[in-house]
Amino acid sequence: xxxxxxxxxxxxxxxxxxxxxxxxCDVVSLDRSTADGAxxxxxxxxxxxxxxxxxxxxxxxxxxxxxxxxxFNAGVNATGRFEDIPEDVQLRLLRINTExxxxxxxxxxxxxxxxxxxxxxxxxSLSHFTGYPGAAVYAASKDAIAIYARSIRRPLxxxxxxxxxxxxxxxxxxxxxxxxxxxxxxxxxxxxxDAARDxxxxxxxxxxxxxxxxxxxxxxxxxxxxxxxxxxxxxxFIFEKLSATTW
Amino acid sequence: MRRKILITGATxxxxxxxxTRLAPRHEILATGxxxxxxxxxxxxANAGYIRVPQSDPLVASATIREGLRDxxxxxxxxxxxVAGTGYVCEAQxxxxxxxxxxxxxxxxxxxxxxxxxLPLLEKTNGRLTLIGSTAARGxxxxxxxxxxxxxxxxxxxxxxxxxxxxxxxxxxxxxxVATPMHEKAGYVPGRLGALFLxxxxxxxMLEFAVARGRSPRTLSWFxxxxxxxxxxxxx
Ligand SMILES: NC(=O)c1ccc[n+]([C@@H]2O[C@H](COP(=O)([O-])OP(=O)(O)OC[C@H]3O[C@@H](n4cnc5c(N)ncnc54)[C@H](OP(=O)(O)O)[C@@H]3O)[C@@H](O)[C@H]2O)c1
Numbered sequence: 485x486x487x488x489x490x491x492x493x494x495x496x497x498x499x500x501x502x503x504x505x506x507x508x509c510d511v512v513s514l515d516r517s518t519a520d521g522a523x524x525x526x527x528x529x530x531x532x533x534x535x536x537x538x539x540x541x542x543x544x545x546x547x548x549x550x551x552x553x554x555x556f557n558a559g560v561n562a563t564g565r566f567e568d569i570p571e572d573v574q575l576r577l578l579r580i581n582t583e584x585x586x587x588x589x590x591x592x593x594x595x596x597x598x599x600x601x602x603x604x605x606x607x608x609s610l611s612h613f614t615g616y617p618g619a620a621v622y623a624a625s626k627d628a629i630a631i632y633a634r635s636i637r638r639p640l641x642x643x644x645x646x647x648x649x650x651x652x653x654x655x656x657x658x659x660x661x662x663x664x665x666x667x668x669x670x671x672x673x674x675x676x677x678d679a680a681r682d683x684x685x686x687x688x689x690x691x692x693x694x695x696x697x698x699x700x701x702x703x704x705x706x707x708x709x710x711x712x713x714x715x716x717x718x719x720x721f722i723f724e725k726l727s728a729t730t731w
Numbered sequence: 732m733r734r735k736i737l738i739t740g741a742t743x744x745x746x747x748x749x750x751t752r753l754a755p756r757h758e759i760l761a762t763g764x765x766x767x768x769x770x771x772x773x774x775x776a777n778a779g780y781i782r783v784p785q786s787d788p789l790v791a792s793a794t795i796r797e798g799l800r801d802x803x804x805x806x807x808x809x810x811x812x813v814a815g816t817g818y819v820c821e822a823q824x825x826x827x828x829x830x831x832x833x834x835x836x837x838x839x840x841x842x843x844x845x846x847x848x849l850p851l852l853e854k855t856n857g858r859l860t861l862i863g864s865t866a867a868r869g870x871x872x873x874x875x876x877x878x879x880x881x882x883x884x885x886x887x888x889x890x891x892x893x894x895x896x897x898x899x900x901x902x903x904x905x906x907x908v909a910t911p912m913h914e915k916a917g918y919v920p921g922r923l924g925a926l927f928l929x930x931x932x933x934x935x936m937l938e939f940a941v942a943r944g945r946s947p948r949t950l951s952w953f954x955x956x957x958x959x960x961x962x963x964x965x966x
Contacts, residue, residue, distance in 0.1 A: 539827070566893055567849050574846075575788055578839050582882065586830055586875060593823035612885070617892035621842060627885030628838065628878040631867065635874035636822040643823060711888070719892045 486510040486599075488551045488592075490532065490585070491558025493519035495657035496607070499680035500555055501525065512548045514541075515558070532558050532584040533576040542591050549597035553687070555605040556585035556629075563663040564729030566620045573731045574621045581625035586632055593640055600644030603687050606633040610653040610700055613707030615715035618723035619663070637692060648687045653700040655679055665725035733757055734966065735807035737799075739783065739844065740814025742770050744910030745862070748930035749811065749937055753966065754778050760802060762795070763814070785814055785840035786832055792843035799851060806854030809941060809966075812841050813862045817876030819918045830875045837879035842886055852898045859894075860941050861887050863904040865949060873916070880904075884947060891946055901946030908933045926952060932960045939963020 487504045491497035492513030501519070504511045510524045516531045526548060530541040559581045562569045585606060592598055608630035609622075616623035633649035640647050654660050656673040664670075679696055686694040695701050707714040734757045740746040742763030750761050754775035761774050762783040770780045781798035785791045799807075816836045818829045845859055852859060866873060867880035887902035894900055909927040913920055920927065928936075936950045942964045950959070 535831070566890055567846055571789060571792060571843050571846065574842065575839055578834065578842075578882075582838075582878065583831060583834050586825075586834075586878065587827045590823060590825040590827065590830065594825075611889075615885070615888040615892060617889045620886050620889040620893060623889040624838065624842065624882040624886035628834075628882030631869045631881035632874050632878035634869035635871055635877045639822050639871045715888060715892050719895075723893060 485552045486512070486549065487553040487555065488512045488514065488545065488549070489555045489557055490514045490588070492527075493517050495659050496652070496655060496676045496679055497555075497557040499676040500557060500684070502677070503680050503684060504553075509553075512545070512551075514545060533560075533580045535579065538584055538587060542588070545588070546591065546595050546597040549592070550599045551592070551597060551602060552599045553603045553605070554589075554592060554598070555607070556588065557605075557607050558584070559607060559625075559659075560731070561619055561622045561659065561663045562729075562731035563619045563622070563726055564731075565618075568729045569621070569731060577621055577731075578625050581622070582628045582632075585629060589632075589636065593636075593643060593645055598643070598645050602645050604640065604645050604647045605683070605687050606630070606647070606649045608633070608649050608651050610651050610695070610703060611718075612651055613704040613714075614718050615707075615711070616722070617715065617719040618726050634692075646690055648690075648692055648694055650683050650686075650694040650696075651700070651704065652679055652683075652696055653703065663730055665722060666727060668725075734809060735804055736760070736809040736811065737807060737848065738762070739785070739812045739841075741778075741780075742773060744912055745905065745908055745930050745933050745937070746811075746813035747773065748934035749813065750778055751775050752931065752934045752938060757966070760798075760804070760807075762798070783814075783844075785836040785844075788835050788839040788843045791840040792847040795844050795847045799847075804851060806851050806857075807848075808852075808855050808857045809860065810845070810848040810852060810857070811860045811862070811937075811941065812844060814841070815862065815864075815879075815912070817873055817879075817912070817916050819872050819916050821872065822874050825875060833875040834879050834882075837876070838882040838886075841883060845886075845890070849894075849898060856898065858899045858901065858941065858944060859890075860937075861900075861902045863887075863902045863947070865904050865906045865951060867904060876916075887946060899944050901941075901944055901948070903937060903940050904947060904949045905933055905937075906949070906951035928952065928955055935960040936963070938966050942966045
């Protein structure tokens with residue numbers, strides 16, 4: 485079995501790579517930086533925020549397949565007041581979180597680089613259900629990718645590719661620590677390794693929508709029933725407590 | 732009150748109908764990708780025009796800033812960001828050039844234009860209106876278009892909260908409207924097309940929705956038969 489993981493050198497991506505290697509898979513990791521090597525790990529370097537670089541790298545990614553599993557995990561955040569975050573940072577965020585996985589998904593599905601049957605996984609965010617004042621463009625990027633995943637699920641199923649979308653809440657990664665308000669309680673966050681394990685088993689079971697843990701499911705439900713109230717809570721607990729602009 | 736209103740994508744379809752409807756009562760600054768001489772042929776005579784191609788988001792926001800400075804607006808009341816594009820295709824054969832164009836024009840450029848408008852909208856406690864689509868819920872042959880509109884919805888939801896008390900932010904989701912967009916997108920509506928609202932009806936519904944300021948709001952056929960193109964409050 486062969487898997488492709490984007491952003492495999494840190495955080496949740498690293499946890500996916502470790503789990504998959506432990507399960508005996510061949511893993512191709514696509515990232516800007518290189519991680520520690522392993523026997524069945526093949527690394528491709530590419531900055532997903534750079535269009536030309538991505539277009540140049542696509543043939544190598546296709547050749548390294550075909551894949552039984554693809555996880556579009558790479559993502560960045562930018563937190564602070566919307567107007568305080570520079571334009572080029574916002575544009576780059578949209579390219580990494582939304583555009584790159586869409587371009588790659590189309591390229592892989594259209595080129596025979598996916599085994600039939602196989603799985604394709606997009607990583608959105610629990611913010612899809614809550615809104616995210618203090619990260620308005622991140623929220624946009626994650627809503628966009630969630631709806632892209634939903635839109636292509638049926639046509640790709642006809643090609644033997646089953647599409648899932650994951651909506652993680654706060655994880656215990658460097659990424660989350662950097663962007664959370666200063667004295668936020670990290671013990672509430674899910675360890676990346678647990679998240680990777682639960683996501684992989686839900687994806688293997690063919691679930692279209694993956695929300696991790698009871699707490700996250702309650703938040704998602706609340707966000708659907710009372711969207712304004714939940715976004716207001718997010719404003720109080722995140723936006724009003726952010727002391728700096730971070731990207 | 733005579734308002735100063737910026738409308739993007741005002742050279743065709745919904746944006747043009749809105750500019751035409753509002754121009755007799757308000758000061759309109761229209762934008763589009765067409766050349767000024769071509770835009771002036773179709774826009775109402777008293778509307779201003781600046782050419783703002785949105786395929787490069789950084790250029791779009793810079794051009795908007797410059798254009799607002801050139802017309803001498805130091806503050807304005809409404810930014811209604813209508814410009815949009817999309818293409819019908821199968822997900823697995825989507826051309827990356829079109830995919831990127833859809834995201835850039837609809838999502839990235841709209842986001843950066845919103846940012847460029849903030850200082851001038853804030854002076855009047857004005858309103859930012861984004862145009863989404865009922866397709867923001869997802870649809871298989873226009874996946875990138877749906878993604879771009881869902882992105883706008885997520886952006887509007889969070890920004891509305893962030894800007895509370897400064898600038899009011901809303902997103903309006905029109906249902907199908909009989910505009911040139913469908914032909915440009917390579918879509919033939921067939922018999923279903925008979926159910927599409929006219930651009931001028933949608934413009935009326937939009938005006939009332941902008942006047943009320945609620946968000947998110949779906950402007951569909953059901954709202955139309957409920958009388959929302961006739962009985963609403965004017966801007
Ligand atoms: N029609 C519908 O059924 C429907 C339903 C829901 C939502 N919407 C949304 O409503 C908005 C208006 O749509 P419409 O039906 O009125 O379409 P339209 O007639 O094609 O008008 C779109 C406008 O956007 C402009 N535009 C397109 N690409 C651009 C670019 N790269 N740079 C700058 N301007 C650009 C167009 O300029 P040109 O005139 O030069 O093409 C035109 O002014 C869009 O955001 C659309 O997504 C439409």
